[in-house]
Amino acid sequence: MIAAQLQNIRHLELPELEKFFTEMGEQKFRAKQVYEWLWQKHAHTFADMTNLSKELRQKLGDRFTLPALTVDATQYSEDGTVKSRFRTHDGHLVEGVLIPTDSRQTACVSSQIGCSLSCKFCATGYMDRKRNLNYDEIYDEVVLINEQAEKVYNKKLSNIVFMGMGEPLLNYSNVMKAIEKISSPEGLGMSPRRITVSTAGVAKMIRKMGDDKVRFKLALSLHAANDAKRNEIMPINETNNIKVLIEALNYFYRQTKNEITFEYILFKDLNDSQKDADELVKIYRQVPADLVNIIEYNPIDAFQFSKPDEERVQHFMQYLEANKVNAHLRRSRGKDIDAACGQLANKGDNQALQPA
Template sequence: MLKKNKIDIRSLSLEQLKEQLVANGEQGFRAKQIYEWLWQKSCTDFEQMSNLSKNLRDKLSQTYTINAVKIDKSQHSADKTIKSTFRLVDNHLIEGVLIPTPERMTACVSSQVGCSLTCKFCATGYMERKRNLHADEIYDQVVLIARQAEESYQQALSNIVYMGMGEPLLNYANVLRSIERITSPDGLNMASKRITVSTAGIAKMIKKLGDDQVKFNLALSLHAANDEKRNEIMPINEQNSLKALSEALKYYFAKTKNPVTYEYIVFHHFNDELSDAKELAKFCKHVPCKVNIIEYNPIAFADFQNAEGDKIEQFAEYLRSQGVITNVRRSRGKDIDAACGQLAVKEKEAQETVNT
């Protein structure tokens, strides 16, 4: 429940917090102590900030609020994937996933409540976009999933992918601020190279990533290297053609020197022919890149099917023959609707949210 007339303390920069404390008769260095509690120790209760006086803790709780995200429920897959439904302070629900493999522990986090892009193969695309997530709400997902990794598998979180609900580049400022808090030495201190932001392809924002010289990895959900086919499954392509995307990616690479990952779902009888692989290989020549071929995960709203196994292997082998680094990714968490493209708050849950 939202606390009226209280300031969300995590929306403030360190300098803003310091100014407010000093204006209220407190010593400026207290801001750094509070910031450490908020962003290094992930504290969500002023009372636990033990190196602050009781008087200051009381003042903080009267003036500020910490809008902590909470786990509403979690589901465990047979393959050890954990999907969590998170409840936000305004009672909206989002989903995030812990993906454990022998090599890494990956958190898949959401950036919006719902999505506005209507990609035809993605469950989230059939939801209405309610709002963008704040930076602290994205950060909280990482913290909560990291705790699940420690508690369930006694391993630290190693990677973060912004591949959950929503389009990260349509929530640009909050996504970048969340990454700044996650990677900062006075935050979670995670290496930027362990973070990947995935976009459906918004050319001007890809260029902005270049201008901001970001250090994290960029992935583009491509799924077709042909405008006609991509328009059919991803309406965003109508305003962001492959030509516009290729120009944006060249600009991005020139500014950052970061190679790009292309995500490509091979759909049965849609984009699984040799001609499709040739188009993709040609697109891969624009900037240094690799391709992740992703297994399609069926959803109730669409009748796409995954390509046959031998077709996927032939597709991958052709790309490799053209010098394209290609990985075939197997889906995880499919039995609990936690796999790529399956995240969507179910209708019953959404109704409960509205009625809360």
């Protein structure tokens, strides 16, 4: 049997593994052992499964593949942020980030290799979308970043944000399956309440999350509070305008009661005026949002905008607070290694990274 015909063993659920073993004349409990190696012990090869006989491991290798994400290179920021470049089994590169604070260890993970949405301020948006990440590859990202957290900070991951490369809701089934595995007791056992999925605004899929009664948090990358400006920097707004998104967010909340956050990057002379702040207040009042994260813009080569001066930022924040908006100014982390919001673009291909 040639390699191209072999099935990824992690795409089998436990009952399917049990069926495979019983049909092979093996005892059923072997399936549970293998399943634990795949999702709890994080085996990268069948040879790692040391409580199985060499003969059985050979049979698995003849029938299945076990493609695993690997750390290709790592960068360490002066502020403690760690950016990793991961390599897929078929040679693609994708980035993920460990963001440490005193109270949290957060993994920022990617869902696609590249992106198709072309948001003007995001470095990933200038890349072609090569393919979606499979759910086991997304799971591997979290496992590998958790290993970094334990190695560098002696702490386990506390939170996960889908704010890396790609649009999570355009890889819906893999993202949902990855979260299912991450939060399962048979996987990493992390509470869904510690997971946030961020979207540029795919209204149809926001509603589907409501129908599916998901348990994680949702963040909308808003970044402009009227359609004209949002169209300019986020082409997806032309088919998913603010009114449609407000309706979808309200539907999501009615179905799930899950926390909703707005993300809003400040750009000098584009969306940082008091009029912009007032428009943001009006949107905030139409959605049961818990928080508005005001984010520093992190410059990228292809986008002509810059961040406002500190006085302008503070005036914007004060206006929101005066209008009873729960707003938080999020300072960027990892800017010196292109690991901050909007900067992930596999630039490590052309940089000196520390090999894994």
